[in-house]
Amino acid sequence: MNPFQKGFIEGIIPPKPMTVSEWSDKHRMLSSKGSSEPGRWRTSRVPYLKQPMNCLSVTNTDVQRVVVMFGAQLGKTEMGINFLLYTIDHCPAPILCVAASLDMVKRMSRQRLEPAFEETPVIKAKIAPQRSRDASNSMFIKEFPNGILLLTGSNSPAGLRSAPVRYLFMDETDSYPSDASTSGGVSEGDPCELAIKRTSTFSRKKILMTSTPTTKDFSRIESEYLASDMRRYWVPCPACNEYQVLVWSQMKWENRDASTAKYECVHCGERFDETHKTALLRKGEWRAEKPMTRKTAGFQMSSLYSPAGWLTWPEIVEEFLRSKDDAPLFKTWVNTRMAETFDESYQSQLSAEALLERCEKYMPGTIPEDVLFLVGGVDIQGGGGTKDERIEVSTWGIAPDEHMYLIQHDVIYGDPNQGTVWEGLDILLTNEYEHPNGGKLKIECCAIDTGGLATQAVYNYCRQRQGLGVIGIKGSSQSGKPAIGRGSRVDLNYRGRAIKKGVIVYMVGSDTIKDVLFARLKFNDKLHFHAQTTEEYFKQFTGERRVLKKNGRGTEYVQKKNQNVEALDTAVYAYAALNHLYQRFPRGKIYQIFANRLLKSLNSTKENTLNSKKPTSKQGYVHKW
Ligand SMILES: [Zn+2]
Helix, strand or coil, X not given: CCXXXXXXXXXXXXXXXXXXXXXXXXXXXXXXXXXCCCEECCHHHCHHHHHHHHHCCCCCCCXXXXXXXXXXXXXXXXHHHHHHHHXXXXXXXXXXXXXXXXXXXXXXXXXXXXXXXXXXXXXXXXXXXXXXXXXXXXXXXXXXXXXXXXEXXXXXXXXXXXXCCCEEEEECHHHCCCCCCCCCCCCCCCHHHHHHHCCCCCCCCEEEEEECCCECCCCHHHHHHHCCCCEEEEEECCCCCCEEECCHHHEEEECCEEEEEEXXXXXXXXXXXXXXXXXXXXXXXXXXXXXXXXXXXXXXXXXXXXXXXXXXXXXXXXXXXXXXXCHHHHHHHHHHHCCCCECHHHHXXXXXXXXXXXXXXXXXXXXXXXXXXXXXXEEEECCCCCXXXXXXXXXXXXXXXXXXXXXXXXXXXXXXXXXXXXXXXXXXXXXXXXXXXXXXXXXXXXXEEXXXXXXXXXXXXXXXXXXXXXXXXXXXXXXXXXXXXXXXXXXXXCCCCECCCCCEEEEEEHHHHHHHHHHHHHHCCCEEECCCCCXXXXXXXXXXXXXXXXXXXXXXXXXXXXXXXXXXXXXXXXXXXXXXXXXXXXXXXXXXXXXXXXXXXHHHHXXXXXXXXXXXXXXXXXXXX
């Protein structure tokens, strides 16, 4: 019997309905071209894919839309291919497959689909081999008995407006443009909406949307997931057998050594390694957080579930360690490994009340043992007779691996255009703090905001106090800016030329720094707060959130209503000061350099105890936190 006769006979005898996973286990072959594990498809290798695949089966009439928000290395694209192959063979009808762009479609067609067709015999028998001028089987159109598979890019309005389809697969939806129109063209609307409209004439349709998420408020897959029944994968602890969702905060390792990565059970505290993963996945189950509406089932899963041999826990920890200090890299890590959107979700979970629990035992004004040097950030409020004029100063201690300790936060009341507040700042900048080992520390670098109503007064102070490590800065909310840029001279003479030894002002990437600080608040223990840090301080520290810009292009930080944010601003400036030190000392050696300096100060303190100066009068100087 030739393949066409066989197809004809199979068309007469209705096949017993199968699920996508049953069909795949029976027929699907993984090509050596597109897969790291060629050979027969085994759902048991990726047990968590069984339920989403079966929601896409003709046997399931409860679900019409399947939303898959997954991290990388979990097999989500293979699942989509199983869905396509299953419909071609098992329940043929018109199918539309959408990738981000026409280029991506070509790549998907060549690298993933064609090898899958070629190596899966029941499909090969139904799709005629591709010939160059054969319209029935091109890169964008695959005909098969009783159906057609159309492939298009989300940037192609013509492709999205094609004939009605019963089945729709949209891959990586978060990389689609917000509008399907090509540049300069007429607005065509959201590509997903356009594609979904194609399915409206079919009552028994199936729609599969998959993606790793991107930025909050921009992420299609997340908004679809939130509108679904929100399923997450629960697995039992090998020690106590209690079910739980694997979360990043339970991942533990020792001394920056990713190879020691283990998962700590949230119930019994037992730690276990990768070798348990296969059993965990097998015993796992999807649990919905909400009842289902709109016939939409949603699945979220991080790469912590990636099957043994694909992406390991030590590899994920290693990637975390490498990316955590670089905002764009870190965002990618959060998106593709944690399968979570970045920014606000991290921030909104930070409540001032919860942060109070992060206060540590050391007292304000004292130096924890790990701290090797100090930096400061100064915010100027008012000037020229406005209300509540003051400057606010945060002093932060820096320890190896960029741990930051809040030493104290001070408010000095007075008009920044008058001298008194600056005398107060002098006291803080010349203050010597005692290190527990007996040595002395002073603020190494202090960054002062030059924006606002007292710019000239700030310039004057910066010019006079360069010797105390004072620098002038100006915040930029443009995204993607470095923490601190190169300085430029702002003092000009009457001819408009820069004055030698004039003030240098450094541009500071405020949003970049806020991304770093907020990620650290949520993700690790690198920010430390003294025992008396108040709720008001934490309210200010978390007083901004990232929101969608009014013009819809990108996000920006805005202050929460009626919320002061000086605690945040001064921390941003202090972090800029730290980055200024990186311009002066090599990053790899900075801790050693300051450790040596601290030792030296220890020796000289022993010699000169009698000569040490006490801080002068503290008049006009109010200690707030
Ligand atoms: Zn346990």
